[in-house]
Amino acid sequence: MSALLRIALLSAWNRRLTLGLTVLAIALAVALLLGVERSRVAARTSFAQSVSGTDLILGARTSPVQLMLYSVFRIGGATHDIGWDSYEAIARHPDVAWSIPLALGDSHRGFPVVGTNAAYFEHFRYGRERKLALAQGRPFAGLFETVLGAEVARRLGYRLGDRITLSHGSGAPNLAEHDDKPFTVVGILAPTGTPVDHSLHVSLEAITAIHLDWQGGAPIPGVRIAAAHVEKFDLRPKTLTAALIGLKQRAAVFKVQRDINRYADEPLLAALPGVALDELWRVVALVEQVLLGISALVVAVGLAGLVAVILASLGERRRELAVLRSVGAGPRHILALLALEGGGVTLAGIGLGLVGLELLAWLAGPLLEARLGLTLALQGVTLAELQRLAAVAATGMAASLLPAALAYRRALGDGLTPRL
Amino acid sequence: MSAALAVRLTDLRFRWQAGAPCCLDIPSLAIAAGERVFIYGASGSGKSTLLGLLAGVHRPEAGYVEILGQDLGQLSGSGRDRFRVDHIGFIFQQFNLIPYLPVLDNVLLPCRFSRRRLAEARRDGKSEQAEARRLLEALGLEGQLLAQPAHRLSVGQQQRVAAARALIGRPELIIADEPTSALDADRQDDFLDLLLEECAAQASPLLFVSHDHRLASHFTRELSLAALNRASLP
Structure with a gap:
């Protein structure tokens, strides 16, 4: 042989x-x-790793797949917002442990901007129950401060202390710029391999502030409110795009989902990320x-x-x-x-x-x-x-x-x- | 039934396909162990077919073929393959060697497929490679040439390598099918002399088939296939 x-x-x-x-x-x-x-x-x-820690996604009534795509993966846009009052009511639900409000719609050179609050850094989980970590700097505290995802900082070459302006809407450049209210980079997140890497994070108040002199997606002619003066206004958000919700006990997920879907004051949708993903994969x-x-x-x-x-x-x-x-x-x-x-x-x-x-x-x-x-x-x-x-x-x-x-x-x- | 006979054919008949005209019909042929037989046959007279029958690659339609006392008809297909490599050395007209194998590997091929030939090649307590070198040297090939792939050699050199391969391990019968026809006249005689010398040295009978009648003088017996074969009679 x-x-x-x-x-x-x-x-x-x-x-x-x-x-x-x-x-x-x-x-x-x-x-x-x-x-x-x-x-x-x-x-x-x-x-699956991008939504690992989230039990429910809250948003305006649409298809669960669409809600998940725009809220978690920042693909496509929301057709409707939800009211801040509704969000607060849901967040107070006895079975809800934590919630992360998300206000989307602005961008910076093609990267989505996420308006959120401290809960984002506290409760967001990806991969196997991993928490977000800052590679440099600190979470945002002041009004015009931003925390960058790892890929945003790497690709655009930003460092702590750099000043950037946001654009209204998402996608191509030449959008209307919020150039009167620049943001300072105060933190850069460690890479996660999720859409977080491609996002810029600012406070909800900042989202309200840059839109004070805007109406219907365009600046109001003749009205300019300087960055120094915005603190005089009520900056509490009035609307939200979506929220990620964590429950005290996973077993309650269907009950909370039902409660949200039946919420009387506004048509809301609670989507189970796993179910929505399965639906997406079927497509x-x-x-x-x-x-x-x-x-x-x-x-x-x-x-x-x-x-x-x-x-x-x-x-x-x-x-x-x-x-x-x-x-x-x-x-x-x-x-x-x-x-x-x-x-x-x-x-x-x-x-x-x-x-x-x-x-x-x-x-x-x-x-x-x-x-x-x-x-x-x-x-x-x-x-x-x-x-x-x-x-x-x-x-x-x-x-x-x-x-x-x-x-x-x-x-x-x-x-x-x-x-x- | 004499074991001294190298080849014995009796009432042999062969045709390529059922219904085709008979190709060979040989009532009787016997070659003794010490003989050097020249079989003369024109092109297309069935020489190669006869050799195929002697080698056991073709099976006769009728009659039987006995080589070195063994009836080939009683052996299975693989049995005939084994018998062939154990006992018969072949030299062909051309394309004798495997072109990409080195010369030495070509010579050693029968030892790779036959334990008996391997054992015989090692008989004097030396390696089979040494025996292959000895044979090649006796046939005038040595040195660097042995490591070359066979296709680098001239036709004359290739035929001598083929002869060495047929002889290695002292098979009891050497069958040569037009081994000289690719050589020019001077080389033919040289080659034949070397071949006969080596066959004599290891006492192997030689069955030599050719269409070239001039070579007959080198042999102890001459046969004509046309005379043997009734099928070729018009």
């Missing part, structure tokens, strides 16, 4: 260009197959299936290429195989030789694909984590992946039996001198 292995290796080396390209094709296909799955899992983990599942299907097809193309390459080589190897027959190799040996080659190429492709994927995760992982919050870091091969790889390996070996069987039949028919 070892003699056969040596022959197989030297023979493969002799055709290293075509076989090498085949290995590469299979490697890319395998990397794609696993990569799609890993990104899917990473996306789900990342989303996305179709796309995922399509992606998975495409990667499976790519694997099939790679393996078909393998069979084609080995089949094409049979013509030129006919003499070689006849010589092996004459020196005692049985048809079984010929079969084994070709199956060995097909199996070897498949396994080499799988190995290379795995190594390539890990290498990619290692090289591009930090970038993906920073930009998208996707954790694609080095990871062991999971059981599900192992099953997929086993399926690829089995298919590859089964497919390479086709040329092997053909060679076997020819070896029997050709005898010692192949008739060409």
Whole structure:
């Protein structure tokens, strides 16, 4: 057998260009197959981690998925606000342990601005019950002070003490600027891998203050209230976008949800983050299936290429195989030789694909984590992946039996001198 | 039934497919152990088919093939493969070697597939590599050449490597199928002399098949396939 292995290796080396390209094709296909799955899992983990500590999300009546997307992930915008009085009433509910009010709608160079209060730094949890930590500085205390998410500070190069202005609305630049009321950076949060990294945090009062001389999304003409004078006004917020709610006991979640949904003074919605996420994944599942299907097809193309390459080589190897027959190799040996080659190429492709994927995760992982919050870091091969790889390996070996069987039949028919 | 006979064919008939015309029909052929037999046959006369039958890669439709006292018909497919490598050394017209394998590996191939040939090659207490070198040297090949892949060698050199491979491990029968036809006339004689010398040195009978009648003088017996084979009669 070892003699056969040596022959197989030297023979493969002799055709290293075509076989090498085949290995590469299979490697890319395998990397794609696993990569799609890993990104899917990473996306789900990342989303789930962003809301890990929250029992309920409170907002105006809309779809739970939409409420979760704009309040937690800052994707899309709210169509309605909720009244501050309603929020206070809910926050006083006997089963509610803590709540974090969120006022959204402003931005700074594309990054969302979150108006909130000290509860944010106290109660917000991400990942496995992890609390927000400040990398530098302190939480905001004064009116025009802001705390930046890690990615905002890194990408825009801000440091403590820098002065920045907010824009009205979110998205593209050239929005109306709140340039008369600049904010001072007083704190920068440690990275979390959640949307927090991409947010700027200010007090609720500051949100009210910068909109004092605004109405209907635009500055009131002729009215300018200077930053120095805003303290004279009542800065208590009148409306909110949403609130994150933590309960004293998780078991009460459905009761509180029902109470909120039945709140008489205003139509409110309480969404369970886990349920909303599941709903979101159900929507996305179709796309995922399509992606998975495409990667499976790519694997099939790679393996078909393998069979084609080995089949094409049979013509030129006919003499070689006849010589092996004459020196005692049985048809079984010929079969084994070709199956060995097909199996070897498949396994080499799988190995290379795995190594390539890990290498990619290692090289591009930090970038993906920073930009998208996707954790694609080095990871062991999971059981599900192992099953997929086993399926690829089995298919590859089964497919390479086709040329092997053909060679076997020819070896029997050709005898010692192949008739060409 | 004499074990002294290297080859014995009786009432052999072979056709490629059922219904096809008979390709070989040989009532009888016997070759004794010490002989060097030249079988003459024109191209397409069934020489290679006959060798395939002697090697046990093809099975006769009728009759039986006995090599070194063993009836091939009684062996299984893998049994015939083993018998072939254990007892017969082959040399072919061309494309004898595996092009990407180094010369020494090519010579050692029968030892890889046959314990008997390996044991025989090691008989004098030396390694099979040493025996392969000795044979190659006797055939005029040595030094750097042995580590080269076979395809780097000239055709004449390749044929000598093939001869060394056929001879290693002292098989009891050497079968050569037009081994000289790719060589020019001077080289043909040189090669044949070397081959016959080595066959004699290890007392292996030689069955030499060729369409080239001029070579017949080197052999102890000459046979014509056309005379042996009833099927080729018009």
